[in-house]
Structure formats: C-alpha cells, structure tokens
Amino acid sequence: MKHILKLGYNRYLHLDSYNENHETRGGNFFVNALVTLIMAVTIGAVIGVDVTQFNQPIQQQNNAKPQ
DSSP states (O other): EEEEEEEETTTTEEEOOOOOOOOOOOHHHHHHHHHHHHHHHHHHHHOOOOOOOSSOOOOOOOOOOOO
C-alpha cells in the first residue's frame, strides 16, 4: 500500500508498506505452551501448591489427643 505524506510546502514523502505475517503454527503452539506453563506456576504459587512436583502424598496433621 502506497502512502504519500506531506511534510511541508512542496515536500512529500512516499512510503510503501506491505502486510507481512511470519507467524507459524509451531511458533503459536510454543508461545501458548509457554504462557500456560507460566500461568500454572503462578497460580500454583498463589494458592501454595508446587506444580513442578508430581504425585507427592499430602501430609495431614492429626490434632487428636492420644488416649
């Protein structure tokens, strides 16, 4: 697309611009995976869960008094 900009009296600038898209499916997948990973780690940190450690048993405290 050609644009002609007037800079002043009898002064013009001719610009040519073209729409270029260099995005690929692999690039989009990588960006989405990275954003999802960062989001999961951030949400896990907010609620106090380590999402990088899988299958750890949950330790519960027993507050009952022995008899």
